[in-house]
Amino acid sequence: MPETQTQVTFASRPTGWVTADNFALRQAPMPEPGAGELLLRNIYLSVDPYMRGMMEDRRSYAAPLEPGDVMAGRVVGEVVASNHPDYAVGDHAFAMARWEEYSVLTGSEDMRKVDPALAPISWNLGVLGAPGLTAYVGMVALMGPPEPGQQIFVSAASGAVGQVATQLAKRHGARVVGSAGSDAKVDFLTDRLGLDAAFNYKRYDSYAAALDEHCPDGIDFYFDNVGGEALDAVLARANPFARLAECGMISQYNLTEPYGLTNLTQVNRMRLTLRGFIVRDHFELLPGYLKDMARWLKDGSVVYVEDRAEGLENAPAAFLAMLKGENFGKQVVQIGADTSAG
Amino acid sequence: MPETQTQVTFASRPTGWVTADNFALRQAPMPEPGAGELLLRNIYLSVDPYMRGMMEDRRSYAAPLEPGDVMAGRVVGEVVASNHPDYAVGDHAFAMARWEEYSVLTGSEDMRKVDPALAPISWNLGVLGAPGLTAYVGMVALMGPPEPGQQIFVSAASGAVGQVATQLAKRHGARVVGSAGSDAKVDFLTDRLGLDAAFNYKRYDSYAAALDEHCPDGIDFYFDNVGGEALDAVLARANPFARLAECGMISQYNLTEPYGLTNLTQVNRMRLTLRGFIVRDHFELLPGYLKDMARWLKDGSVVYVEDRAEGLENAPAAFLAMLKGENFGKQVVQIGADTSAG
Numbered sequence: 001m002p003e004t005q006t007q008v009t010f011a012s013r014p015t016g017w018v019t020a021d022n023f024a025l026r027q028a029p030m031p032e033p034g035a036g037e038l039l040l041r042n043i044y045l046s047v048d049p050y051m052r053g054m055m056e057d058r059r060s061y062a063a064p065l066e067p068g069d070v071m072a073g074r075v076v077g078e079v080v081a082s083n084h085p086d087y088a089v090g091d092h093a094f095a096m097a098r099w100e101e102y103s104v105l106t107g108s109e110d111m112r113k114v115d116p117a118l119a120p121i122s123w124n125l126g127v128l129g130a131p132g133l134t135a136y137v138g139m140v141a142l143m144g145p146p147e148p149g150q151q152i153f154v155s156a157a158s159g160a161v162g163q164v165a166t167q168l169a170k171r172h173g174a175r176v177v178g179s180a181g182s183d184a185k186v187d188f189l190t191d192r193l194g195l196d197a198a199f200n201y202k203r204y205d206s207y208a209a210a211l212d213e214h215c216p217d218g219i220d221f222y223f224d225n226v227g228g229e230a231l232d233a234v235l236a237r238a239n240p241f242a243r244l245a246e247c248g249m250i251s252q253y254n255l256t257e258p259y260g261l262t263n264l265t266q267v268n269r270m271r272l273t274l275r276g277f278i279v280r281d282h283f284e285l286l287p288g289y290l291k292d293m294a295r296w297l298k299d300g301s302v303v304y305v306e307d308r309a310e311g312l313e314n315a316p317a318a319f320l321a322m323l324k325g326e327n328f329g330k331q332v333v334q335i336g337a338d339t340s341a342g
Numbered sequence: 343m344p345e346t347q348t349q350v351t352f353a354s355r356p357t358g359w360v361t362a363d364n365f366a367l368r369q370a371p372m373p374e375p376g377a378g379e380l381l382l383r384n385i386y387l388s389v390d391p392y393m394r395g396m397m398e399d400r401r402s403y404a405a406p407l408e409p410g411d412v413m414a415g416r417v418v419g420e421v422v423a424s425n426h427p428d429y430a431v432g433d434h435a436f437a438m439a440r441w442e443e444y445s446v447l448t449g450s451e452d453m454r455k456v457d458p459a460l461a462p463i464s465w466n467l468g469v470l471g472a473p474g475l476t477a478y479v480g481m482v483a484l485m486g487p488p489e490p491g492q493q494i495f496v497s498a499a500s501g502a503v504g505q506v507a508t509q510l511a512k513r514h515g516a517r518v519v520g521s522a523g524s525d526a527k528v529d530f531l532t533d534r535l536g537l538d539a540a541f542n543y544k545r546y547d548s549y550a551a552a553l554d555e556h557c558p559d560g561i562d563f564y565f566d567n568v569g570g571e572a573l574d575a576v577l578a579r580a581n582p583f584a585r586l587a588e589c590g591m592i593s594q595y596n597l598t599e600p601y602g603l604t605n606l607t608q609v610n611r612m613r614l615t616l617r618g619f620i621v622r623d624h625f626e627l628l629p630g631y632l633k634d635m636a637r638w639l640k641d642g643s644v645v646y647v648e649d650r651a652e653g654l655e656n657a658p659a660a661f662l663a664m665l666k667g668e669n670f671g672k673q674v675v676q677i678g679a680d681t682s683a684g
């Protein structure tokens with residue numbers, strides 16, 4: 001075992017766009033697990049939009065980071081030392097941990113073992129983890145399920161959450177339209193995921209114009225990952241009693257001047273419901289979801305794409321790229337050797 | 343019976359604020375009821391915020407008026423001729439009718455008889471009618487009920503809907519705060535209705551400042567009658583899982599440039615639910631509501647205030663004054679002699 005390890009710390013609060021300067025790399029002594037604890041060698045780190053919120057000093061579900069803190073994040077790794085009765089050396093496990101090579105954990109960090117035989121272990125950070133469950137909660141458990149023939153729109157549709165949300169909606173027989181930020185993602189949505197329509201929002205003057213073209217019968221259900229202008233355009237095109245699952249508003253997280261929404265009066269006129277949710281309120285649904293999703297992945301009826309960056313030192317850049325939509329599929333960072341696939 | 347009657351027509355679509363020029367008075371032949379129809383002498387006319395929406399040519403629950411149409415509106419009147427099996431001359435009745443002295447009705451216009459012995463017949467346009475039921479739907483049936491100790495905020499709290507909504511919330515044991523546009527209304531809210539706090543928003547630089555003072559523990563439930571800046575300020579102060587009953591957004595109806603809401607990201611962060619509703623989706627709740635409310639009015643535990651204008655020719659002015667918040671309580675227009683009180 002090495003005597004030191006690398007960590008990524010939160011160096012300073014961003015104003016507007018996050019930059020590389022908001023992070024710092026440092027060497028720290030190798031931690032040792034105490035009584036009842038274990039040491040995880042982190043193999044994959046997940047970078048997610050919610051982390052941007054933790055960098056703000058404002059009211060939110062996630063406690064804000066303080067400058068100097070090691071960045072928090074979900075990981076999948078291998079147990080390399082254990083004083084914990086439920087984990088043995090060699091086990092693979094998921095945990096809420098930190099941006100670092102090795103983490104000491106107590107086992108209470110939403111931790112669970114993962115089975116390398118079921119799927120690549122990194123998938124536990126995506127389709128078989130919190131982003132996948134997020135899609136299920138918003139599209140099915142909390143606000144849905146969508147009904148056959150309903151007009152569904154999903155923004156950031158090829159992302160970690162969007163690609164699962166769109167496929168769940170298709171399974172329920174809805175007409176599903178997705179937006180994304182590149183032609184390659186649009187092709188993926190229509191050709192691989194079988195969406196009824198998809199568009200590259202960058203090729204349109206406005207979301208309004210794009211939605212007029214691709215959702216000519218209005219919108220019955222919107223799975224919102226981006227907020228801002230897209231949300232405003234959906235409000236203006238929502239059908240009576242439409243539901244808006246408010247999963248995230250990534251277009252707004254790096255703005256100093258948020259977009260001003262002007263179509264909220266449609267909430268009353270069209271009797272709309274907007275509901276915000278976060279996945280950690282619904283982790284009791286995870287076992288049932290994982291059982292279904294593992295089967296669908298195995299039989300090929302659900303497709304999953306992830307985007308892997310390499311090296312802990314590149315985690316800040318991968319995080320920034322994800323916030324800018326430059327990733328293609330769920331963004332993870334490989335920070336250690338993966339021997340799980342044998 | 344006179345040979346002609348006065349009607350108020352919709353003369354032109356407003357851009358921005360409604361003005362007197364958007365209406366016209368005209369004389370029309372006295373209508374005669376056909377087979378199965380009746381003739382109602384309209385005594386009280388209700389002017390309501392939803393009518394502003396009908397003057398717009400946009401997607402809404404209410405079909406837009408076309409220039410030249412007689413203005414639509416709820417009335418209470420006296421049957422003066424009847425070919426309808428359920429209505430006799432001398433009956434008092436409520437109906438969805440028009441801004442005119444006499445209306446021919448088929449009986450299918452949400453029509454019901456009203457009992458002059460129960461309460462002043464005009465109250466059927468307010469606390470014993472659609473505005474009262476609106477308050478009940480938003481505060482209790484659809485989004486509630488509020489829980490004891492919860493922090494509740496109601497905007498336009500002394501208005502037709504607001505005064506009922508606040509009193510329903512108080513009955514459920516909540517801490518209730520109301521906003522209004524004059525000191526006299528604020529006194530009414532605290533002294534007559536027993537609200538825990540109330541404020542005149544015109545005396546504050548912003549709703550944000552007013553809410554910081556009067557809702558120091560945040561907001562668990564917002565009954566929204568105004569939208570715009572007040573809604574944005576509530577979003578920033580909403581507690582986790584807060585519910586926002588979106589009843590109306592009167593601050594926005596006469597603007598050519600709507601207020602741009604910038605705090606919608608709180609919907610996700612705080613897991614908020616915004617739900618728009620309109621009363622006509624819930625008329626099946628009216629009989630039960632009326633039974634309870636008539637009892638509460640009789641025992642004095644609910645207070646009701648209305649503001650009466652006189653004369654059909656003054657209906658446009660009363661409508662404009664209501665949109666500007668110059669009314670004190672539910673705005674009605676008396677357009678004929680009321681002999682119901684004996």
